[in-house]
Amino acid sequence: MTQPILEARNLRVRYPSGTLTDRLLGRGPRHVTVLPDVSLSVEAGQTLGLIGESGSGKTTLGRAAIGLAPISGGSIRVGDATATSEDAPEWAGIRRRTSMMFQDAVASLDPRMTLGTSVTEPLAIAGGFDGNRRDKAAELLGLVGLSPDFADRYPHQISGGQARRVTVARALALEPDLVIADEPTAGLDLSVQGELLNLLGELQNRLGVSFLFITHNLSVARHVTNRIAIMYLGRIVEEAPTRTIFSAPEHPYTRALIGAREATGGGGLIEGDVPSLTRRPEGCEFRTRCPLATDLCAAKAPALREIAPGHTASCHYAGQPAGVSHS
Amino acid sequence: MSAPVLALDNVSIRYPSAPAAAVRNVSFEVGTGETLGIVGESGSGKSTLAAAMMGLLPRGSCVTGSLRFEGRDLFGQMTERDLRQLRGRDIATIAQDPFTALNPVMKIGRQLDIFQHWYHDRPRAERKARILEMLEQVRLSDPDVRMQQYPHQLSGGILQRVSIAAALLAEPKLLIADEPTTALDATTEAQILGIMAEAKETLRGATVFITHDMSVVERLCDRIAVLYAGELVETGTVAEVLGNPQHPYTKALLECDPARIEEPTSELPTIGGTVPALDDRPAGCIFEPRCPSAVARCRAEAPLRHDLGPRRSAACHLVTP
Amino acid sequence: MTDQTAAAPRAVKAERHATLRRLLGTPTGAVASLVVAAFVIAALAAPLVAPYDPNAIDPINRMQGPSAAHWLGTDQLGRDLLSRIVFGTRTALYIALTGTGAALGVGMAMGMIAGLGGKILDSALVLLNDSIKSLPLVLFALALVTIYGASVPALIVIIAISMAPGYFRVVRNQVLVLNNADFIVAAQSMGASRLRLAATHMLPNLIGPILVLIAMDIPAVIGIESGLSFLGQGIQPPQSSWGNMLSEGYTYVRQAPHIAIAAGLPIVLSTIAFTFLGETLRDALDPRRAVRT
Numbered sequence: 001m002t003q004p005i006l007e008a009r010n011l012r013v014r015y016p017s018g019t020l021t022d023r024l025l026g027r028g029p030r031h032v033t034v035l036p037d038v039s040l041s042v043e044a045g046q047t048l049g050l051i052g053e054s055g056s057g058k059t060t061l062g063r064a065a066i067g068l069a070p071i072s073g074g075s076i077r078v079g080d081a082t083a084t085s086e087d088a089p090e091w092a093g094i095r096r097r098t099s100m101m102f103q104d105a106v107a108s109l110d111p112r113m114t115l116g117t118s119v120t121e122p123l124a125i126a127g128g129f130d131g132n133r134r135d136k137a138a139e140l141l142g143l144v145g146l147s148p149d150f151a152d153r154y155p156h157q158i159s160g161g162q163a164r165r166v167t168v169a170r171a172l173a174l175e176p177d178l179v180i181a182d183e184p185t186a187g188l189d190l191s192v193q194g195e196l197l198n199l200l201g202e203l204q205n206r207l208g209v210s211f212l213f214i215t216h217n218l219s220v221a222r223h224v225t226n227r228i229a230i231m232y233l234g235r236i237v238e239e240a241p242t243r244t245i246f247s248a249p250e251h252p253y254t255r256a257l258i259g260a261r262e263a264t265g266g267g268g269l270i271e272g273d274v275p276s277l278t279r280r281p282e283g284c285e286f287r288t289r290c291p292l293a294t295d296l297c298a299a300k301a302p303a304l305r306e307i308a309p310g311h312t313a314s315c316h317y318a319g320q321p322a323g324v325s326h327s
Numbered sequence: 328m329s330a331p332v333l334a335l336d337n338v339s340i341r342y343p344s345a346p347a348a349a350v351r352n353v354s355f356e357v358g359t360g361e362t363l364g365i366v367g368e369s370g371s372g373k374s375t376l377a378a379a380m381m382g383l384l385p386r387g388s389c390v391t392g393s394l395r396f397e398g399r400d401l402f403g404q405m406t407e408r409d410l411r412q413l414r415g416r417d418i419a420t421i422a423q424d425p426f427t428a429l430n431p432v433m434k435i436g437r438q439l440d441i442f443q444h445w446y447h448d449r450p451r452a453e454r455k456a457r458i459l460e461m462l463e464q465v466r467l468s469d470p471d472v473r474m475q476q477y478p479h480q481l482s483g484g485i486l487q488r489v490s491i492a493a494a495l496l497a498e499p500k501l502l503i504a505d506e507p508t509t510a511l512d513a514t515t516e517a518q519i520l521g522i523m524a525e526a527k528e529t530l531r532g533a534t535v536f537i538t539h540d541m542s543v544v545e546r547l548c549d550r551i552a553v554l555y556a557g558e559l560v561e562t563g564t565v566a567e568v569l570g571n572p573q574h575p576y577t578k579a580l581l582e583c584d585p586a587r588i589e590e591p592t593s594e595l596p597t598i599g600g601t602v603p604a605l606d607d608r609p610a611g612c613i614f615e616p617r618c619p620s621a622v623a624r625c626r627a628e629a630p631l632r633h634d635l636g637p638r639r640s641a642a643c644h645l646v647t648p
Numbered sequence: 649m650t651d652q653t654a655a656a657p658r659a660v661k662a663e664r665h666a667t668l669r670r671l672l673g674t675p676t677g678a679v680a681s682l683v684v685a686a687f688v689i690a691a692l693a694a695p696l697v698a699p700y701d702p703n704a705i706d707p708i709n710r711m712q713g714p715s716a717a718h719w720l721g722t723d724q725l726g727r728d729l730l731s732r733i734v735f736g737t738r739t740a741l742y743i744a745l746t747g748t749g750a751a752l753g754v755g756m757a758m759g760m761i762a763g764l765g766g767k768i769l770d771s772a773l774v775l776l777n778d779s780i781k782s783l784p785l786v787l788f789a790l791a792l793v794t795i796y797g798a799s800v801p802a803l804i805v806i807i808a809i810s811m812a813p814g815y816f817r818v819v820r821n822q823v824l825v826l827n828n829a830d831f832i833v834a835a836q837s838m839g840a841s842r843l844r845l846a847a848t849h850m851l852p853n854l855i856g857p858i859l860v861l862i863a864m865d866i867p868a869v870i871g872i873e874s875g876l877s878f879l880g881q882g883i884q885p886p887q888s889s890w891g892n893m894l895s896e897g898y899t900y901v902r903q904a905p906h907i908a909i910a911a912g913l914p915i916v917l918s919t920i921a922f923t924f925l926g927e928t929l930r931d932a933l934d935p936r937r938a939v940r941t
């Protein structure tokens with residue numbers, strides 16, 4: 001097997017925190033560590049789904065993968081370029097072959113730029129494009145089902161879903177090797193969502209593009225991803241082939257997520273307070289909300305370990321046949 | 328039904344410098360305590376309707392028909408000042424794009440305080456406690472830290488929950504939520520929907536809920552309006568429309584829902600063709616170019632709204648009461 | 649039902665010229681632009697436009713009312729009022745432009761430093777600017793003039809100091825917003841250089857609010873200049889200035905009220921024109937400005 005196109009190794013990301021007075025007085029923590037230690041890889045030509053609770057650090061991981069988050073440890077490798085800090089010179093090369101679709105599509109378009117200029121901006125930045133930019137813009141917009149007259153509009157003149165499609169077109173402009181798609185289907189109606197996902201799938205087949213696919217939508221993830229990584233409080237708690245995640249989830253958090261999708265009328269809820277990034281629980285970080293937590297969980301943090309080939313989970317009781325687990 | 332909180336009658340809206348209307352002849356009502364779900368393809372005019380309900384359209388837009396809130400026509404009888412007051416007090420929105428709805432250089436806590444205008448004469452500590460409680464209700468971790476942060480320091484889902492908290496703090500009579508849960512994971516979404524359902528009962532107001540997610544409609548809404556290319560194609564109770572869709576567009580839309588597809592596939596169903604351009608609308612039925620059941624008559628003549636029961640209708644020639 | 653779109657062109661295209669169109673499309677915007685243009689032309693081409701030498705004394709025709717020879721009449725020394733107003737425009741706009749220019753430069757520099765620099769620097773600059781803003785402007789100006797004497801450079805310094813906080817605030821807030829804006833990060837993710845970020849993304853988003861502020865500030869500056877000149881602490885005679893003329897007219901207001909009226913006219917007119925221009929410019933530059941129809 002070839003080596004993965006994207007590989008994060010023991011990646012650590014933290015933001016400065018607290019107000020100015022707090023920091024001057026030395027009160028409270030100076031940083032909030034969003035990603036304590038993440039290792040993850042995306043195989044070439046495949047799609048890895050990244051799923052997790054809101055605020056768990058998915059966007060941060062996506063941004064870190066192209067050097068747009070304060071990396072304070074570990075490394076990111078894309079292709080054969082490896083970067084270990086936010087201002088590493090390797091990012092220029094990495095960004096050329098990677099593109100990002102932002103979670104907030106409207107905000108990721110310059111309000112004073114026409115959509116035509118926006119979609120072709122990657123070409124302008126990369127240089128070397130000598131075709132007609134208007135034609136290229138029309139072609140790219142056509143790819144996502146928008147008519148050429150959108151090229152002359154401004155972001156505030158289109159709907160949320162149309163803005164989403166423009167950002168998809170922009171991300172595909174340079175035919176990248178790797179696409180980091182942050183919630184690419186949020187705000188799209190079901191039919192357009194289907195078209196978009198089919199388009200991404202076709203690109204993958206034709207050009208071998210790899211995707212890091214961040215999403216909340218489990219129904220979508222089930223159809224388009226090859227593997228899924230589940231994130232909780234900035235750590236990967238389970239990773240497995242998509243089928244396995246849905247049919248045999250091992251981590252209690254994954255089970256709750258899958259349960260919430262299937263439940264109607266509010267089942268599958270996770271009880272308990274959402275833990276804070278600055279005051280992480282001792283032992284297993286999911287223990288404050290885990291229905292299976294035991295004394296062991298409070299005492300010792302479970303390691304992320306392989307419980308079956310290609311299936312990792314970080315729970316003391318993962319991989320044990322039901323019933324024997326604990327009492 | 329008692330007098331509706333919000334009543335739209337034959338509303339058409341055209342943006343300035345747009346070749347044609349983005350919303351055409353839309354009529355519906357939302358009663359006290361009711362939640363109306365608006366679904367429809369991207370660009371069909373849902374957010375446009377939401378903006379109109381707030382009296383917030385770009386200058387130079389053209390509105391015809393009437394849009395009444397508690398009997399008062401938002402575009403006929405009200406001055407700019409009345410409208411501003413209405414927006415501050417009686418109508419609140421959760422915007423589709425939470426980041427642009429918040430002030431980027433003001434701390435979250437202060438922004439939220441502005442929303443609870445009903446309480447502005449209460450002591451500071453009490454107002455702060457109320458905000459903290461609301462942030463906990465929308466399940467934010469570290470609410471006290473969040474209050475000191477600026478919007479760009481929050482994740483998409485946290486922002487979305489902040490705007491939900493803001494809208495709920497305002498205790499409006501009409502709550503307009505434009506895709507409020509798109510950035511939330513399944514478990515958080517389930518919790519937020521629960522909170523909104525509760526709020527609905529305590530606030531006695533009406534809610535308009537714009538979404539693409541049919542399961543959200545099922546969970547939270549009483550009634551549903553389906554829009555296609557700016558026109559209302561079908562409306563009725565959620566059970567009626569989702570259980571027994573009458574309009575071909577509604578049927579096709581529901582078939583695209585990946586949640587309703589059992590086996591994982593790489594080729595998701597779509598509705599073939601594209602939405603007609605604004606200035607190139609077909610003469611007959613607006614859905615005719617993509618409609619699998621179209622007949623000759625559809626091309627020539629636009630269908631009228633057929634009533635299928637009390638407050639249930641569909642606009643298609645093939646629908647017969 | 650409301651319909652204001654009769655004049656709206658068909659396509660969304662040509663949005664490039666839309667700002668101009670929106671500016672000139674409203675009656676107030678069109679009139680204000682016209683008046684401002686007239687002032688600018690008068691200032692630039694003063695020697696050509698003015699019928700007489702503004703300082704030519706004509707003792708025979710003193711304090712004459714408006715006539716065919718002197719459209720606005722003459723002052724106590726027989727100088728042509730219209731010519732003095734035209735040359736006064738030169739003075740007024742010169743001071744307004746250099747004053748706001750200096751304020752813009754200082755305010756923008758401070759705003760950039762505050763927005764891009766560290767938190768401590770930011771807090772210090774905010775404090776500094778807030779303190780300046782809370783100074784009583786006229787007293788401050790008079791104090792400076794008494795210390796350093798009345799002169800054009802002194803005037804410009806006064807104006808720059810008193811107006812800079814406005815630009816500081818706008819630039820700082822805008823930079824703070826833009827710094828974290830998703831579209832800036834998006835451009836970075838595409839590999840945009842710092843130069844490109846600044847030139848194609850930051851600047852266009854900064855320029856709108858600044859232009860508006862300039863248009864709004866000019867009448868204030870004209871007011872300061874006229875006010876100080878009126879008090880004898882601004883432009884020194886015989887150089888023509890609206891404030892000087894007003895002050896002289898005031899002395900003779902009983903014998904020849906037309907002098908004061910003629911001097912007051914451009915002050916009032918320019919203030920109104922620039923204010924309206926600023927307001928329409930604000931609406932025109934921000935197409936998103938949500939306003940009911």
Ligand SMILES: Nc1ncnc2c1ncn2[C@@H]1O[C@H](COP(=O)(O)OP(=O)(O)OP(=O)(O)O)[C@@H](O)[C@H]1O
Binds near residue numbers: 376
């Ligand atoms: N300011 C504007 N000027 C001109 N056209 C506009 C403007 N805003 C929106 N439109 C157009 O009006 C139509 C309806 O937009 P609207 O935002 O209401 O769609 P929507 O139903 O909310 O879609 P989505 O689900 O994608 O958010 C779209 O075709 C859009 O391009």
Ligand SMILES: Nc1ncnc2c1ncn2[C@@H]1O[C@H](COP(=O)(O)OP(=O)(O)OP(=O)(O)O)[C@@H](O)[C@H]1O
Binds near residue numbers: 032052058485
């Ligand atoms: N610039 C920043 N400064 C401080 N904290 C930040 C910053 N950006 C993000 N965070 C924090 O990092 C955490 C993770 O944010 P991130 O955006 O990665 O979450 P996410 O998993 O993408 O969530 P969502 O699903 O809601 O988008 C959040 O608690 C957020 O508040």
Ligand code: SF4
Binds near residue numbers: 302318
């Ligand atoms: S280790 Fe314990 S607390 Fe953590 S997920 Fe497993 S059972 Fe739950």
Ligand code: SF4
Binds near residue numbers: 615621643644
């Ligand atoms: S009227 Fe005709 S074209 Fe339109 S939805 Fe009905 S069957 Fe289809």
Ligand SMILES: [Mg+2]
Binds near residue numbers: 058060103482484
């Ligand atoms: Mg995110």
Ligand SMILES: [Mg+2]
Binds near residue numbers: 373
């Ligand atoms: Mg919308």
